Amino acid sequence: MAQLFMKQDHFSRYSRQIFIEEIGLEGQKKIRASKVLVVGAGGLGSPVIQYLAAAGIGTLGVADFDEVELHNLNRQIIHTENRVGFSKVKSAEAFVKELNHQVKLIGIAEKINENNAEEIISQYDVIVDGSDNFSTRYLVNDTCVQLEKTLVYGSILGFSGQVAVFNHNGSKDLRAIFPEPPFDEDMPDCDSLGVLGALPGIIGSMMALQALKIITALPVTVNQLTLVDTMSWRFQTIDF
Structure with a gap:
């Protein structure tokens, strides 16, 4: 059974994406050839990793220095009870391997900081930031600006979330709407x-x-920043 599955071609696996007129075979080829870095394998990183791996991203980098804890499991859906205590990168590797063996996952079990940000980010086409602190968000943003990398940004709290695309083909970045980070504490x-x-x-x-x-x-x-308020079920956009 496993051997039969391994012989299935890419068209069969990704046909429901390929059938979309705007994607097609050429779009799927672009997905397969792409390199995406996901910063954080927590609440936001988990669905990002899940759906990018399912879509057939060619190379998926995952950067996280933390370990899986029991309280993570209500929202960090790529991790499981039997991987509590594992590094989140190792847990993500196990998840992606089981979901889609065609994806090359590169685990980066370290905190992105001023010493390694440029080296890590430079190797990817698109950066998706699911980090949970302002120092990392601004460091990733500033490095993407320096390297001319597109950044997909998101944040969550309580019932609310935000999403934006920064530094895409010369567009504005995080500092254009939030010039300076607040004090984390x-x-x-x-x-x-x-x-x-x-x-x-x-x-x-x-x-x-x-x-x-x-x-x-x-x-x-x-x-443009998209604001999502799931308590009142309201979606708003702010131009900047």
């Missing part, structure tokens, strides 16, 4: 205020969709 986060697991599923899926549109050269809205 002054800001609430999921550890203190909590988050419903389905919210990062929504925002992460939006981020994955934007990344796939970018890869396949479909139009994406830039210089």
